[in-house]
Amino acid sequence: METEEKSIRALKCEQSVLSRADGSVMFSQGNTVVMASVYGPLEAKIQKELSDRMYIELNYKPKIGMPGVAERGKEKLIKTTCNHIILTNLHPRTAVCITVQEMQDGGTLLAASINAVCLALLDSGLPLQCLVAAVTCLVDKKDRIVLDPCINTVKEGYKAMCTFAFDSQKYNMILSHCEGQVPYQLFQKAMELCQKASHVIFDFYRQAVLRKFSKELL
Amino acid sequence: MAEKSFSTHVNQIYLPGDSVALSKTDEISSAKIVIGPGIRKYGKQILVTKPGVLRTKASPATYWIDCHHKRYVPARGDDVIGVVTNKVGESYKVNIGSSEEASLSSIAFPGATKKNKPNIQIGDLVFAKLLIASIDMEPELVCVNSLGENVGLGVLSTSGFLFTVPLHHIRKLLNPECTLLKSLGKALSFEIAVGMNGKIWIKAKSVKQTIALARAISISEHMNKEEMNKLCRKFVDRQAGF
Numbered sequence: 397m398e399t400e401e402k403s404i405r406a407l408k409c410e411q412s413v414l415s416r417a418d419g420s421v422m423f424s425q426g427n428t429v430v431m432a433s434v435y436g437p438l439e440a441k442i443q444k445e446l447s448d449r450m451y452i453e454l455n456y457k458p459k460i461g462m463p464g465v466a467e468r469g470k471e472k473l474i475k476t477t478c479n480h481i482i483l484t485n486l487h488p489r490t491a492v493c494i495t496v497q498e499m500q501d502g503g504t505l506l507a508a509s510i511n512a513v514c515l516a517l518l519d520s521g522l523p524l525q526c527l528v529a530a531v532t533c534l535v536d537k538k539d540r541i542v543l544d545p546c547i548n549t550v551k552e553g554y555k556a557m558c559t560f561a562f563d564s565q566k567y568n569m570i571l572s573h574c575e576g577q578v579p580y581q582l583f584q585k586a587m588e589l590c591q592k593a594s595h596v597i598f599d600f601y602r603q604a605v606l607r608k609f610s611k612e613l614l
Numbered sequence: 615m616a617e618k619s620f621s622t623h624v625n626q627i628y629l630p631g632d633s634v635a636l637s638k639t640d641e642i643s644s645a646k647i648v649i650g651p652g653i654r655k656y657g658k659q660i661l662v663t664k665p666g667v668l669r670t671k672a673s674p675a676t677y678w679i680d681c682h683h684k685r686y687v688p689a690r691g692d693d694v695i696g697v698v699t700n701k702v703g704e705s706y707k708v709n710i711g712s713s714e715e716a717s718l719s720s721i722a723f724p725g726a727t728k729k730n731k732p733n734i735q736i737g738d739l740v741f742a743k744l745l746i747a748s749i750d751m752e753p754e755l756v757c758v759n760s761l762g763e764n765v766g767l768g769v770l771s772t773s774g775f776l777f778t779v780p781l782h783h784i785r786k787l788l789n790p791e792c793t794l795l796k797s798l799g800k801a802l803s804f805e806i807a808v809g810m811n812g813k814i815w816i817k818a819k820s821v822k823q824t825i826a827l828a829r830a831i832s833i834s835e836h837m838n839k840e841e842m843n844k845l846c847r848k849f850v851d852r853q854a855g856f
Binding site: 524613 | 661663683809
């Protein structure tokens with residue numbers, strides 16, 4: 397009845413790690429470590445300037461080698477979630493530059509990157525509509541759903557791997573990225589598991605902000 | 615869900631997407647309620663857009679979020695310190711740390727006319743007030759008040775020292791309850807200009823004193839009142855030679 401499930405791996409973060417960036421974070425989800433930095437609002441280049449909104453520039457840098465097609469794919473996905481959460485109409489004709497650096501690949505890089513970017517945006521003070529939490533689910537060859545798989549589980553092979561991102565207000569799905577073939581019931585079950593797990597991530601964000609402001613709270 | 619009293623909402627952490635509950639008196643009164651930085655009104659909901667501590671003030675009932683950030687967004691009426699980067703016709707382009715450079719007219723100085731303009735070089739520091747600061751327009755600075763009088767704004771001497779601190783620290787320093795600058799002033803005499811864009815300019819009698827003051831202000835960022843008092847006492851002792 398119950399497919400194999402566990403909670404997501406341990407979350408850790410360190411905020412404002414970069415002294416020059418407006419917002420930065422070193423985020424780890426289990427063995428996956430990602431660093432994200434945010435600079436903005438900046439002056440936008442004339443070609444990229446948008447008259448009514450802020451232009452979001454996102455760079456994903458892999459640990460080894462030059463960014464390739466896979467990295468561009470990740471950039472597009474992370475940018476979609478950023479467009480949803482940042483209030484871009486409050487800063488027209490400006491740009492925000494977000495950089496994501498892969499530090500260690502322990503599986504679920506896309507989800508870890510989205511979570512790191514959300515924490516970096518929280519650190520930077522850009523106006524946000526809501527927060528976003530991303531969780532990855534894997535359907536292995538025996539049709540078991542594994543929540544937040546580590547790199548070893550991924551290397552064993554899988555039928556499908558799905559990453560979902562949820563917003564913090566109504567826990568609606570903002571992003572869904574799936575690889576592989578899976579029946580619809582399993583897909584729905586995976587989405588529900590991920591939605592439940594996103595609550596853990598939102599609590600983590602709250603804890604992180606609470607620590608940052610701990611000296612100002614009476 | 616248990617009903618929380620209003621006192622548990624204020625001075626609490628709010629994250630973007632959380633909705634702010636007004637106090638019962640403010641909800642039913644028809645008086646003006648001011649929504650400040652970090653909060654926006656969406657239809658009937660009042661939502662937080664920046665992470666921070668919710669603060670409130672009475673008459674007029676004001677709600678705002680105290681957040682921590684480094685990047686300055688121009689707001690009208692702020693006094694800022696800028697670096698002159700260019701001269702374009704009759705005005706100067708000044709870098710105030712925002713997304714767009716501000717413009718400062720060369721006759722926006724006390725006693726300046728078209729024939730008598732101040733001598734400002736590229737790279738000079740100016741302490742000016744934001745006259746126009748909107749998201750759609752280029753910010754504009756002036757160094758006079760609306761009557762053309764000298765109000766302590768203008769070019770800052772090059773023998774001072776400029777450094778940057780985060781914006782929440784600037785607000786803490788300018789708070790009348792904060793005694794840090796006054797206590798440091800008991801140890802040393804110095805001239806200071808605090809810009810709301812995160813820049814502080816200090817000039818003391820010697821280089822060593824200037825750097826000591828700049829360090830004291832920088833490291834007091836994470837300190838509460840007792841720690842700041844301890845820092846000032848230590849500073850006074852060190853300056854006296856102990």
